[in-house]
Amino acid sequence: QFGWIDFEDTPYIGRGEQSGWSFGMGLHLLSGPNAVALPPRLWDFVLGYQTRKTLSDRFSYDLAATAGFYSDFEDSARDGVRFPAHAVGILHMNDAWDWVGGIDYLDRDDYKILPVAGFSWHSLDFPNWTVDLVFPRPRGDFAVSSTERLYISGLLGGGTWDIEMPGDVNDVLTYRDFRLLFGLEQLQEKGRLSGLELGYVYGRQIEIHSTQPGVEFDDGILI
Numbered sequence: 001q002f003g004w005i006d007f008e009d010t011p012y013i014g015r016g017e018q019s020g021w022s023f024g025m026g027l028h029l030l031s032g033p034n035a036v037a038l039p040p041r042l043w044d045f046v047l048g049y050q051t052r053k054t055l056s057d058r059f060s061y062d063l064a065a066t067a068g069f070y071s072d073f074e075d076s077a078r079d080g081v082r083f084p085a086h087a088v089g090i091l092h093m094n095d096a097w098d099w100v101g102g103i104d105y106l107d108r109d110d111y112k113i114l115p116v117a118g119f120s121w122h123s124l125d126f127p128n129w130t131v132d133l134v135f136p137r138p139r140g141d142f143a144v145s146s147t148e149r150l151y152i153s154g155l156l157g158g159g160t161w162d163i164e165m166p167g168d169v170n171d172v173l174t175y176r177d178f179r180l181l182f183g184l185e186q187l188q189e190k191g192r193l194s195g196l197e198l199g200y201v202y203g204r205q206i207e208i209h210s211t212q213p214g215v216e217f218d219d220g221i222l223i
Contacts, residue, residue, distance in 0.1 A: 014191025080162030
């Protein structure tokens with residue numbers, strides 16, 4: 001019913017970096033659906049600044065702010081200007097437990113802001129294992145080697161874009177899905193990651209401001 005292909009570089013600094021500016025760009029290719037006349041491609045152009053530091057043995061933080069255009073750029077992209085950001089603090093209780101809390105400002109039309117809450121477990125007795133039971137991105141890792149990890153995670157997918165509908169009508173598209181992901185990732189130079197990821201995608205829905213209600217789609221597979 002509806003296919004979606006991403007070419008994307010997220011606007012966040014690499015692992016091991018403490019702060020800096022970054023640029024992200026995304027191209028999303030849409031195949032279908034027959035139910036709604038959507039544009040064949042969507043674009044993201046995002047500039048951001050991120051800082052993350054450890055203040056003491058007990059506390060560290062991660063702050064990021066971005067400004068971006070999310071649009072098909074067929075007409076005015078005014079409604080595609082968005083400002084995603086996050087602010088997260090980590091309280092290090094001991095060598096095995098971290099408590100995590102903060103906010104994730106998505107600046108989407110379906111989910112404007114989400115709380116960040118949970119804990120991370122990484123015991124010295126099981127050095128290959130890490131479990132992050134943190135909403136909204138839970139994840140479990142197993143280190144195969146010093147640079148490779150197997151993982152399972154959950155993720156909210158999609159976003160909001162300014163689009164042009166048939167008849168030269170400006171509108172706003174929001175696509176949403178929920179993802180259960182299994183992957184193998186490898187740590188590259190400068191903290192970059194590469195890998196292979198397979199996932200089950202459910203709760204797929206499109207909302208367009210001028211069209212009510214939203215259009216739902218069957219579950220899918222992600223590669």
